[in-house]
Structures are given as C-alpha cells and as structure tokens.
Amino acid sequence: MNVQAYLMFNGRAEEAIAFYGKAVGAEVTMLLRFREAPEPPPPGMTPDGWDDKIMHASFRVGEVELMASDGCQSGGGTFQGISLALSVTSTEEAEAKFAALAEGGTVTMPLAKTFFSPSFGTLTDRFGVSWMVLVSTT
DSSP states (O other): OOOOOEEEOTTOHHHHHHHHHHHHOOEEEEEEEGGGSSSOOOTTSSOTTOTTSEEEEEEEETTEEEEEEOTTSOSOOOOOSOEEEEEESSHHHHHHHHHHHHTTSEEEEEEEOOSSOSSEEEEEOTTSOEEEEEEOOO
16 A cells, blocks of 8 residues: 655646755656646646646655646645655755755744754745655654
C-alpha cells in the first residue's frame, strides 16, 4: 500500500514544480498536459485556454514521489490541514532548504532547536503549501 500527496495548484502547477526543483531539488518523473490527454476533458470541466496547463505530473523530492495538477479550475484553491515535512541531515541543509522554500512565502515558525530536533521550523510557501523543515535525529 502507498499513500502520496496530490497537490492541486489551480493553474500554477508548472511554476510550482519549477520552484520546487530549485528550492529542494525536485525532479519531474512524468508530466501530461491537458492537450496531450488521450481524450479531451468534458466540456466545461476546465477553463478555456488550459490546453497547456498540467493535467498530471509526478515529481520526486528525495525518496518521495509527489503528484501535482493544475486541477480543473483557476484561482481560489487553498491547502489546509496538511503540511509536507522535509527531513534533512544537517542544520546547514535545513537552513538552505528553509530559506529557499520561504522565498515569497511566510515563515510561521523560524528554524530553532527543539527537544526533538537540532533545527525545526515551519513556513507556508508562495503557493500556499505548508512545510515543516527539520533535521532528523534518527
């Protein structure tokens, strides 16, 4: 059994995936645009002009595969009740990844030593995705 996060970016998936490539080294493993689908979406399912938007993409961050899409609507989407946890092996790596993800976003808890990690912090990136960055001690 496998559970994966599927992120809906409401028209900004390509921008988000490029950002994650730069910020955390995400590597695209699959990308399908609406115009490339074997069957077109039903009329009215997507906004006009979305042929080049991303219907489905998969990308790897470290050992984890995430999925993403522009979804079927523009604007208005939010990520609530979920955070992506990025575990790294050093405080220096945590600082670099945290700063990269926070660019254009909002830091909700600056990186700091905690009882469970030498460095832990939280942020919401420019796309509204919540992240927890921590140095793993295991």
